[in-house]
Amino acid sequence: MTTGILVLAATPIGDPNDAAPRLAVELTKANVVAAEDTRRLKRLTSALGITPGGSIVSYHEHNEAARTPELVERLTAGERVVVVTDAGMPSVSDPGYRLVVAAVAAGIRVTCVPGPSAVLMALAVSGLPVDRFCFDGFLPRKAGERARQLAELADERRTMVFFEAPHRLDDTLAAMAQAFGAERPAAVCRELTKTYEEVRRGGLAELADWAAEGVRGEITIVVAGAPREVGTVDDALDGIRSRVATGERLKDVCADVASRTGLSKKALYDAAIAARG
CATH class of the missing domain: 3.40.1010.10 (Tetrapyrrole methylase, N-terminal domain)
Structure with a gap:
């Protein structure tokens, strides 16, 4: 059949x-x-x-x-x-x-x-990096659950895309500013392809203040990923030693620190071994 x-x-x-x-x-x-x-x-x-x-x-x-x-x-x-x-x-x-x-x-x-696709169109017009991104859909409506989910995304380095209802936009942007930082770049894309299409760009706190005045229409939010931490191998050593002392494997810690800072994993590992001596 x-x-x-x-x-x-x-x-x-x-x-x-x-x-x-x-x-x-x-x-x-x-x-x-x-x-x-x-x-x-x-x-x-x-x-x-x-x-x-x-x-x-x-x-x-x-x-x-x-x-x-x-x-x-x-x-x-x-x-x-x-x-x-x-x-x-x-x-x-x-x-x-x-x-x-x-x-x-x-x-x-x-x-x-x-x-x-509202996701792809919002990414394209946001002015934020589009080489790597993730889509998180609608955040939880309850403040506590929303805060916990945003806390899990605080170190996400990919550009993030969310959907949101207009009447919750100001609260969501304020929660994002709390979790990601007031100055984290973002874009609110409203009514895409429609008569009153609008793309509002700025820091999260600035956008939250704007949204508090009331916003209508279909909303897509694009938020820049977390910036790489800046520092030197020597700056990172104390943190590496502390994590290893709690039981984490040195190789795993060095790989994680390298991914967050852009420093060489080998340089971090070699420096940590030398510091032990």
Whole structure:
């Protein structure tokens, strides 16, 4: 029996003209379209001038667990299932991941229609380093949990990307300033590709003060990674000795210090051995 195919289809994050040509093709030939919001799907297909060829079902965070087995059953029966969310790529901070896992477990082919991405666009326009980055999605809503997660990221040297709701933006930026430092460079990207698109750049504390006045729209935050520590091999020796005295392996400590400072791992190790003598 021929199995179906699961298609994760990226949708525009604002301007419908950004839709990939293949999106319209997939929507018209799908046996079933699973949409996060069927009303938004209707507006999108109207803008694209198309009519979905198959049935349309809702697929969102509140019914994802219950609807996934039904969709897997249709996939194993040979149908083509297209998943769309309100904006961007399904499964990236949106419904879809659960279905992907189930489809892979069932041996069903999974592919996607590439398209607009708020993460990549925000990185590109932020003015911050883009050679290495990480995406952390939405931070916890509770202040204590958010502070703990940010503390874990305080030494992250890659550029970091987050999503946030507009009414929590000022609190989140203030928490980031507390965890990362008031002057850590960042960019708040608002309403990307839409009429009132705005990119606000500055230190975290400055951005938190700006956001306190009230901000609307879809928000993506980009934060610079932690800067390398500056110092010499001699400056690092006391810290290395202290960590080794607590039971850490010298090689591991030297590797960690080298990664954080840019100093030579061999030079640190040799200096620590010489200091023992």
